[in-house]
Amino acid sequence: MIDDSLLSQMKEIGMSEYEAKVYVILSALRVASAREIHEQIKIPRGRIYETLTTLAQKGFIVSSGKSPVRYSPVDVMQTFERLKRESVKSLEGLYERLKALETETPVPPMQGYKLYTDWTRDNPIRMILHRAKSEIILLCDDEEFLKKYSSDISRAAKRVSVYLVVGRPELAGFAPIKCYAGGRDIESSLFHNEVGESNGLSMKLFLMADRCESLSIMEENGNLTGIFIYPDIYASYMSRKVVQEIEPVERSRKAT
Template sequence: MIDDSLRLQLKGIGMSEYEAKVYVVLSALRVASARELHEQTKIPRGRIYETLTSLAQKGFVVSSGRSPVRYSPVDGIETFERLKRESVTSLEEVYRRLKAMETETPEPVMQGYKLCTEWTRDNQIRMMLRRAKSEIVLLCNDEEFLARYGCDSARAAKRVCVYLVVGRKELAGFAPIKSYAGGNDIETSLFHHEEGEYTGPSMKMFLMADSRGSLSVMEENGRVTGIFIYPDMYAGYLSRKIVQEIQPVNRVHTGA
């Protein structure tokens, strides 16, 4: 009778189905011929010799070398102590090679992606708010965007520092978290361009997460487009400059 639980455990350490069956039976019998193992395991006779050869090559069994040839399991303690040493050595080698790959892999170059649909913009914004680990700088000049991402911003603010900079102070009333107003550079560069200056697309939202990635949402001639950049080499500098310049806004409640 083959111990099925032991057979499954032996398969778990790399033995084939036939190897596990033969080794369990041979460990119980201690000495057996290929014919006896064939009768006990019901493994085809031609495969018994193949299986015993494989077990011998792996150091699990030895043969008498006489005719008829009889087989015995190698001392169990010695065999599995050897397997443990080999496993540790193998794992250490894999670990060493993986660490070498980490240190040798170059930093990814800056890449930009155009987000043309509302669905792609929406998913990327929510993912950035959800995955940020240290800081979010969010500039917004649109009431609809504040309402749409209010819950996501509030959840993010419970985990990381969130600096919500509004383009107009009255927008702070729609914000679920503490809001800030930008200084003159932010106002004229991002929100309200000076008179006579070519403005191009108007900014509706600009998001930077962990000083690594940025996403801008712009509108021109009624068409909204998003640009996602990661890694953004300028995000760290811009984040620091914006945080240094902003001031808290006293919230003015909207509605009647």
């Protein structure tokens, strides 16, 4: 009786159902003819020869003798060391091709999208936090957003540099990572407009990743609207200015 879990593992490395069965039983018998293998696993005689030929071509087994031909598995350690080398080589080739696509594909013109619903805002926020490669700058003036994306921010901070800037000192208590306070320009331009400059909008969240894309969420009359821009030609300048101006703040104990 062949262990089904072992067959499943063999199929995970690219074997067919018949190939897995023949290889496993041959590994147990060590040496056997096609007829002996057929008697053990009860698959069609014609498929036995076809499967043995395929396994030999793939380098899993060898044959000897002529009447009858007998088969045996290649040394397991040798076989799987070869498979590991081939797998690594294949993955490296795939990686190089995908990296080439990143560098060769022309940068699209700047595009902006309005995000009107919770879902259309939530999905890109999580995606940006997940896919950023080097840096994330997140300005937030909303306790609920900090709570909602706490785990995503924490995971991102383990991979890339994350600058979390809070709009009010009390929000530091809800920050999942080290956070910062903005200087006068950030405070007056992004968080709380000075008298006479207000346009009726209040910023809840402003996210920039890798100095090339941005997503902002604003509130007007109790309604939230998001705007996603990529590539954002201003994100590089804005990111540098924010990093230059912010200062670390102490996090108070989180509210309960």
